[in-house]
Amino acid sequence: MSFTNQEKFVDHPRRWALRGDLLDFTAAPAWGDTTPAAVRFDPDHWLLIEDGRIVGRQAETPDDSWVRKDHAGQLVLPGFIDTHVHCPQLEVIASYGTELLDWLQRYTFPAERAFADPARSRAGAEVFLDALLASGTTAAVVFPTVHKVSAEALFESAAARGMRLITGKVLMDRHAPDGLRDDVAQAERDCIDLIDRYHGQGRLGYAVTVRFAPTSTPEQLAMAGALCRADASLYMQTHVAENRAEVAWVGELFPQARSYLDVYDAVGLLHPRAVLAHGIYLDDADRRVMVERGAQIAHCPSSNLFLGSGLFDWPGAPFAVSLASDVGGGTTLSLPRNMGDAYKVQALRGERLTAWAALHAATRGAAQALQLGHEIGGLSVGQVADLCVWDWAVGPVAQARDAVVRELHERVFAWMTLADERNLAACYVAGRPQR
Incomplete structure (x- = not known):
């Protein structure tokens, strides 16, 4: 140079x-x-x-x-645009020996509890965003923690760098340890305050952030859906159908739902700005619903391989697919390395992922799925x-x-x-x- x-x-x-x-x-x-x-x-x-x-x-x-x-x-x-990544999980990346539900209990939840401390949230946000940039990722859809201050720290740190960032306080009012649960009323107040202060300010966007269906009561899911219906410019991020044991658990918790995806659809969480991570175990009816609602799947190949979750059917997806690192279940923030893992996932399915499809999903494809194609990608x-x-x-x-x-x-x-x-x-x- x-x-x-x-x-x-x-x-x-x-x-x-x-x-x-x-x-x-x-x-x-x-x-x-x-x-x-x-x-x-x-x-x-x-x-x-x-x-x-x-x-x-x-x-x-x-x-x-x-x-x-x-x-x-x-x-x-x-x-690059990373459409699903967890800020507080840098410290648990490359942790040994678990599948999804064990991973949460053994590694994720203890790491996230520390972000109740404002100083810890600020320091974590600074390190995380610098690590994204050092990997060539300039925009991201990010999970903080259940703590309001963790979302504030991400918003403030991203604004200081001029980054396009989408995040929002995690909603989680059950099946989580002490220090990581909220309640419906306080969570709603926190979300509204964060939306008022940050959504649409500069390059920041707010995502109604449901951890995943098992950690929110039906009442909290309904509240999250109401927030989305009240403002169509809001994003929504969550997890869906990542792991077989997780899918079975959702079936037990929501017996009235036709499928895991239906839990979200029934309360209005599926819409054109909805980003759902994984989507490995969606059936044909789910795929049709994804198309009808205009939602996208954030494909997380490194995480899916590392946690042994399964092989995502990319060529069979009629909806938008973007690429994501899912750190810390994923083992790298580098989207080129995730592209390489995505190729391996498809090879195991007997398919061949081109460099063009992979690169498009991390740039123009992700931007368009986020309705940001005019700005980035x-x-x-x-x-x-x-x-x-x-x-x-x-x-x-x-x-x-x-x-x-x-x-x-x-x-x-x-x-x-x-x-x-x-x-x-x-x-x-x-x-x-x-x-």
Whole structure:
């Protein structure tokens, strides 16, 4: 990397240009297609950025009125969008020997209880968001804890970085230990206060956050649904059909429901801004409901493999699918590494995930599913300059592989499989350098 004129690159120049191999999407690639027209690849081009937004892309070197940042020979992508991740679980990542329900009791709940302390929440939010950026993730849908202060800390820390962040206080009024339960009335007051203070402020969005059906009473689920119905601009995030034992437990707790997904649908939690993590054990009727409501599944391949939850049927999904790390059940915040795990999940099902489908789900596809395609997920004129620059290959193995690639998909697939946060050369949020 080097500057190509005499003007020093400062923290946030009003007008600047970035040179590199620009890659994004103009549409969703078809499953299995390695040469889709939807891929837009402009090698050795310039991206023009003004006041934090993209204002052009061109082959010609911009004139000296632009501060120029030279990343020639490096891959320039939109910043990744992680649609399901847990801030307080960084400390329990890579914990041994459990499936989902045991994982919660042994590792997750003890870690989350500490976030009742405002100082702990603030410190946790700072470390977490810096770790996202260090992995090339510039926007995220995040679970904090049941504590109101944990959501406040995330909102404040994200605002300080200019990040697009969606989060909300976790709702959990049963089947959780002391220190991690709320009640319906207080939870509703907390949600309303957080919505009033943060939702739609800058790049922040509020998500009505139901941990999962077993940890909310029917009364709390009804309250959450009422919040969603009262304001269609709110998001909703939860878990669904991740693990067979979990699905069976939901059946025992909600015998009147046709399915796990039906528990949420019955109270109005499924809508076009609903993000449901996992969705491994959905039946055909559930899939139809997902399409009708416009909701999305956040696919969490690393977590599904690590916890032994199951294999998500991606090509059979008629609804939007985005990509997520689900740390700490997932073992990495790096979405390229999660793309590699997603390929392995589909390979175990006898399917082949292209680099294009994986990359689209972490960029343009996720942005559109969140109704944010006008803002993030691409390198188009008018979008916010959330972007990352990557080395195509780091280390002797990756470099040897990259030296013999024959076409673009092969190169991107090798990058997707072998890259991690070491490949990240630069990260920008709204045009501001983050590293």
